[in-house]
Amino acid sequence: MSLGHALLALLETRPMTGYELAQQFDRSVIFVWHARHSQIYPELRRLEGDGLVRAETASRGTRATKRVYSITQEGCAELERWVTEVRLPTRERDAGYLKATYFEFVSFAIARRQFEAHLAHYRQLQEQWEDHAGELERRETALIKRRLSLAPERAHDAVVAYKVHVYRGLVERARTEVEWARRGLELVDRLEADAGAEPGLAVAPPVPPQAG
Amino acid sequence: MSLGHALLALLETRPMTGYELAQQFDRSVIFVWHARHSQIYPELRRLEGDGLVRAETASRGTRATKRVYSITQEGCAELERWVTEVRLPTRERDAGYLKATYFEFVSFAIARRQFEAHLAHYRQLQEQWEDHAGELERRETALIKRRLSLAPERAHDAVVAYKVHVYRGLVERARTEVEWARRGLELVDRLEADAGAEPGLAVAPPVPPQAG
């Protein structure tokens, strides 16, 4: 139930509507966790049912209303319990790496295209995360300002440092992926050179048993 | 549908029963993809329905039977299509990093325990993957031997090199995580020293609005 915990953590800074929470997921939380509004609204109802958040109906304009959620005492306790709990990461399941295991099924050109896409993707993430880490370090985001205003002065360094450590970790992760793709491209070059001239042909395409 | 493709790729080496496929997932494929038999059996039926694999009922012992699956021509075509297709990795969703973002909710001791668990986990994976990469490089596993026996001689280097590249990539990934956790532990030490003597107390526990 990590989505619920991400929501609780956001609500610990201030009460918000489902819409605002979804925006946070689109803007900043997306960097560590991703969720659509279609998942967020039902989850909020569930948290409310469990007493971890409380909803208040506020009016907007003349006719319309909105539901503003706040974290409860029980919600805070659950947050602490969750952060304390040790859980092993879920099993590896990476379609990109699985695919790369079988690049011999296709041509060097296609393998190259896959590595290039991988590289471009993680290079972009790397920049985004690096930017965000910088903003956190300089205490510029609305969320971190708000969070610091709630925490005792002596805790400020820790609050910032943990978050920066997470985002710099993600930057390193992205850098590792970029490097992997870069070395993958070198590998394709080398294999292609060794193979002599074999333009767009698959290296060793899959064949059904007995047929080949 | 990556589970289906992992199954197709395994069946490309030789016909197997669902049980054997599940064993491969427990033994070698688990390193890149993980699935239980309860997911594998229905998926095989689905692949059969789509004409990507063909099942043959073989007898075992006197009374019992088993279903031996082989990849079809269409299954091979689908494998090639899948490896060719460019797909961006799914969004980040890492409960460990999400948690670490909020380590100020708990004591330094608990933060330390979390980083230690992370480190131990990835150090173990790193070793497993490194061992497997070595076995592949030396062409020792049954699967790679079989695969090489089916491929033309000139493709052998590529078949091995792609797989080794994947596993070495996973090793690097695990190394990055180990380093992240190690630096996390250093961070906790530093923060604790800066904070003076605050034994098992949370740095800045979560509080509900207005209540605190």
Place this chain on the structure above:
DNA sequence: ACAGCCATGTAAGTCGTTACATGATTGC
């Protein structure tokens, strides 16, 4: 008037997990 944002949902389907369930075969 209209666009763009604010706001909240439901429904169908995929993917994966845990638990339940069964029975034959092989080797000791």
Place this chain on the structure above:
DNA sequence: GCAATCATGTAACGACTTACATGGCTGT
């Protein structure tokens, strides 16, 4: 006879995605 392994499923549930659906508010 018994344990380990071979072999194949189903059921309930949880997490997530895509698409469908609705309607008020705000500024130009």
